[in-house]
Amino acid sequence: MSNNKLLHVIGLCFFLNFSNAIADIAPETISIEKLEPAHPHRIYLTDLALGHVIDGRIHILNGDNFKYLGLIGTGLMGLTALSSDSSEMLNATAYYSKGTRGEKTEFLEAYSTEDLTLKAEIPIPPRHAQALPYVGTIMPSADDHFVYIQNATPASSISIVDRKNERFASEVTTPGCWIILPSASNMARFSTMCGDGTFLTITHDQKGEVVKQSRSEKLFNADDDPLFVQAARIGDLFYFVSYLGIIHEINVGGETSVLKKSWPLGSVKDLEGGWRPGGYQLIAVDKTSRRLYVAMHSGGKEGSHKYPGEEIWAVDLKTKKVIQRIAGANSIAMTLTKERKPYLYLYDGVEAKINKYETIPQMKAISVSEPVGEFAGLIQTH
Amino acid sequence: MEWLDNFFEKKTRSIAQNSSRRGALARIAKYFVGAAFVLPVLPFDRSSANAATNSKDFDPLDDQRCEYWRYCALDGHLCTCCGGSITTCPPGSSASTVSWIGTCENPEDGKHYIVSYYDCCGVSSCGRCYCNENIGEKPAYRMGLHNDINWCMGNESEVYHCTVSIVLGTASDKA
Numbered sequence: 001m002s003n004n005k006l007l008h009v010i011g012l013c014f015f016l017n018f019s020n021a022i023a024d025i026a027p028e029t030i031s032i033e034k035l036e037p038a039h040p041h042r043i044y045l046t047d048l049a050l051g052h053v054i055d056g057r058i059h060i061l062n063g064d065n066f067k068y069l070g071l072i073g074t075g076l077m078g079l080t081a082l083s084s085d086s087s088e089m090l091n092a093t094a095y096y097s098k099g100t101r102g103e104k105t106e107f108l109e110a111y112s113t114e115d116l117t118l119k120a121e122i123p124i125p126p127r128h129a130q131a132l133p134y135v136g137t138i139m140p141s142a143d144d145h146f147v148y149i150q151n152a153t154p155a156s157s158i159s160i161v162d163r164k165n166e167r168f169a170s171e172v173t174t175p176g177c178w179i180i181l182p183s184a185s186n187m188a189r190f191s192t193m194c195g196d197g198t199f200l201t202i203t204h205d206q207k208g209e210v211v212k213q214s215r216s217e218k219l220f221n222a223d224d225d226p227l228f229v230q231a232a233r234i235g236d237l238f239y240f241v242s243y244l245g246i247i248h249e250i251n252v253g254g255e256t257s258v259l260k261k262s263w264p265l266g267s268v269k270d271l272e273g274g275w276r277p278g279g280y281q282l283i284a285v286d287k288t289s290r291r292l293y294v295a296m297h298s299g300g301k302e303g304s305h306k307y308p309g310e311e312i313w314a315v316d317l318k319t320k321k322v323i324q325r326i327a328g329a330n331s332i333a334m335t336l337t338k339e340r341k342p343y344l345y346l347y348d349g350v351e352a353k354i355n356k357y358e359t360i361p362q363m364k365a366i367s368v369s370e371p372v373g374e375f376a377g378l379i380q381t382h
Numbered sequence: 383m384e385w386l387d388n389f390f391e392k393k394t395r396s397i398a399q400n401s402s403r404r405g406a407l408a409r410i411a412k413y414f415v416g417a418a419f420v421l422p423v424l425p426f427d428r429s430s431a432n433a434a435t436n437s438k439d440f441d442p443l444d445d446q447r448c449e450y451w452r453y454c455a456l457d458g459h460l461c462t463c464c465g466g467s468i469t470t471c472p473p474g475s476s477a478s479t480v481s482w483i484g485t486c487e488n489p490e491d492g493k494h495y496i497v498s499y500y501d502c503c504g505v506s507s508c509g510r511c512y513c514n515e516n517i518g519e520k521p522a523y524r525m526g527l528h529n530d531i532n533w534c535m536g537n538e539s540e541v542y543h544c545t546v547s548i549v550l551g552t553a554s555d556k557a
Contacts, residue, residue, distance in 0.1 A: 051509045053532075053542055076540070077532055100506055100541040130532035130540060131522065152535060154480055154525050178522035195523040222524060229521045280530075303454070303517040 035069060035115050036062065038382045040337045042069070042113075043345060043354060044089060046080045046133045046378035053077060054100060058089065059372055060116070063337075063345060063356060063381065066369035070116050077130040079138040079149065082113070083163075086338075086382045089113055090163075092128040092138050092149045108147055108161050108168075113382065122166050124159050127151040133378040134230050135281055136179040143187045146208060148180045158192065160208040169208025174200060179229040181252045184236050191252040193229055195222050199250065199257035214256040220248060228277065228305070232285035232292065239285050239292055241265060241277045243305050247292065247315070265294060265315060266322045276300025278307035279349075280377045281333035288340050289360060290317040295331045295346075308332045308349045314363060326363045329355040333379045347379045354379070442489055448513035452497050455484025455517050457529035458545035461502055463511035468547055471502035475543045478503055479536040483526050485518055485553045494553040500546050503534035508544040 041063035049056045056074035061067065074080060078093035089111040097103040106128055110120040129152040131137055137150040140163070149159040156177055160169045177194040191201040197218035204210045220227045220242065227248060231238045236253030237260070245265040251258045266275065275296045277283070282295040295309025309328030316323045332349030336342040341360040348355060352371040358364045440447055445462045452468065453460070465472030478501040487494050520527040534540045 050542070051507050053507050094540070096539070096541070101504065101539045104540070127535075129522075130535050132530040134530070152522070152525070152531060154531070154533075154535060156522070156525065176523060176525075178525070193521075193523050195525075222520065226520050226524070229523065303515065303519065305519070306514065306516055 033070075038086065038113055040339050040382060041343065041356075042382040044080075044082065044380040044382070045347065045354070045373055045376045046074070046078075046380075047373045047376040048077060048133065050375045054096065056093070058091075059376070061354070061369070061372065063343075063354070066354065066367070066372075068372070072111050072116055077128075078109075078133070079128055079131070080133055080378065080380075081135075081138045081140060082380050082382070083110075083144045084140045084142055085144055087113055088119065088144075090138055090140060090147055092124060092147075092159075094126065094128065094130075108149065108163075110163065120163075120166050122161055122163070122168060124149060124161060124168050125151065125171055127153050127157070128159070132280065134179070135378065136181060136229060136231065139180040139182050139190070141182055141187045141190075142184045145187060146204075148182065148190055150178065150180055158190075158202070160204055160210075162208050170204070170210060172202055172204075172210045172213075174202075179231075181231065181233075181238055181257075183253045184233070185253045189253075191216075191257045193220075193227065197222055199252070201252065201254075201256055203255065212255065216257040217259075219250060219257065219259045228282065230281055230283060232283045234285055234287040234290075239283060241283055241294055243276065244300075245271065245276050245296075247320075249317075263320045265296075266313065270313075270322050270325075273298040274300045275311075276304060276307075278305050279309055279332045279334075280306065281335065281347075281379065282309070282331075284334050284336045284344065285317075286336055286342050286359065288342075291315065291323070291359070292317055293334065293336070293344060293359070293363075295328055295334060296325075297328075306332075309334070309346070312344070312346070312357075312363060314359070324362050326357070327365070329353075329365070329368075331355070333377055335379050335381055337381045345379055345381060347373075347376060349377075352376070446511055448511075448515060451486050451488050452495075452547040452549070453513055454486035454515050455482070455497070455519050455527075455529060456499050456545055456547060457514045457516070457519075458499075458501065458512070458542070459508040460511035460513060461508070461544040461546045464502075464508035464544040466502060466544065466546060471500075471546060472505070472508070472544065475502040475505045476537060476539070477501075477546075478533045480533055481548075482529055482533060483550075484515075496550040496553050498548045498550050499529070499533070500548060501533040502543040502546065503537045504539035504541055505543040507542055510544075 043063040045059040058072040075093035078091045091109040106126045107121040129150040147161045151157040177192040181191040183189040199216040203212040225242045227240045240248040249261040279295040292315040297307040297310040309331035314324040330348045330350040331346035333347040344357040346355040354369040481500045522528045
């Protein structure tokens with residue numbers, strides 16, 4: 001036997017041995033991945049997917065390792081919010097029977113955040129606001145009994161849905177007003193912001209029928225310096241910021257809303273360079289440290305109010321001073337985790353990446369995800 | 383803006399195209415005109431419609447660019463890139479029954495005009511030439527000045543396609 005042939009024989013023996021050593025892959029069956037248990041760093045990223053707008057979605061990720069965990073479909077311009085206890089993802093949306101045409105039906109859907117399955121779908125009036133998913137376009141009551149949904153035809157109204165009993169309850173017209181600001185102390189009350197600068201407060205009964213409407217004094221000037229409707233809250237106190245950077249602290253707990261305080265976001269020195277707030281979900285507040293976080297950009301001007309965050313500013317609500325400024329990762333949406341030492345998640349509107357920051361003792365960038373989302377603009381944490 | 387300049391320096395042009403509107407991502411589009419950058423998933427890139435490679439090197443009357451004067455409060459896909467024109471919806475779509483308003487300065491005569499932005503509806507999103515301009519744009523408590531909402535909302539099919547810009551007349555005051 002030549003050396004060559006010998007090598008071939010040896011090789012064949014190795015191959016046969018090797019083949020015999022590896023067991024065949026056992027027949028498999030398909031199953032459903034079990035969603036990892038929820039934790040405070042689970043992220044829900046609402047994506048309008050406007051390039052295929054009938055097919056919006058929520059991306060769900062682990063905010064520590066940024067593993068993609070799953071997706072919830074949200075239909076045509078769905079409005080999304082976690083329930084107050086984070087057990088459900090609420091989605092008010094529309095579907096056409098033939099994709100882009102045909103009969104339209106609208107529902108409030110409730111998806112379990114334990115396994116992302118649909119738990120309930122409640123028919124609602126066919127006019128949910130087909131708006132960007134701003135915080136406040138759909139809101140649960142603090143006890144999760146009711147869900148409030150912003151409507152637009154474009155005339156404004158708000159649907160009151162009895163989530164507990166799975167039924168649409170009533171609709172209240174809110175002409176010239178927008179956004180839903182639920183009271184934390186009164187489970188049957190919410191306010192909305194109106195174009196004349198007042199807040200309208202609506203109180204309903206346990207059936208969801210409106211029993212009282214009260215209008216506040218003029219709390220802001222929509223002509224000269226509009227308030228962003230996207231707000232952050234501690235209980236009944238909502239924090240708003242105006243286009244020009246005036247913070248407003250407004251209490252919505254009573255029969256009428258009351259402006260408690262307002263002050264400029266930053267000192268004259270801070271604001272040198274024309275710094276203004278901007279973005280889509282541009283404000284967050286930490287109830288423990290009493291710090292407010294706002295996405296800011298320099299060179300602010302008429303029309304710049306949606307610019308992404310060049311910096312994030314931290315404001316001490318006690319001293320009203322800016323205590324830290326940090327690079328803002330082009331943030332167009334931000335949220336704090338629901339922890340005593342919360343982390344701040346920022347969605348980069350340029351790179352489509354999620355940025356994780358520490359906030360205590362001070363803001364510090366920790367990690368960043370790979371790109372996720374096509375047209376995302378709302379970020380929530382469990 | 384320095385951050386923007388820095389941003390541009392870091393990027394290379396992408397031809398990935400995929401747009402959307404009213405969104406999140408918004409205004410940034412304006413600053414990306416001609417800039418070289420990579421955005422693998424986001425809808426900012428308007429390179430397919432914008433041949434210019436330098437932001438200083440464009441025709442201000444090019445109606446396929448976000449800088450075109452009528453678009454000063456337009457958030458959406460330009461119908462001029464989707465088979466329509468400044469004032470016409472693309473074939474097969476339908477015009478929205480409601481609209482929002484902007485007040486824009488025409489560089490040719492220096493006058494301010496009231497522009498009504500109508501959406502074209504009933505066809506899947508065009509996805510081309512996304513713009514997001516917000517001069518005079520207000521939150522939805524001033525609904526007629528708001529552009530973060532689908533103005534196809536009053537149509538038989540509310541599916542958004544693209545946006546046109548109709549001049550209503552001159553404005554008596556600057557917006």
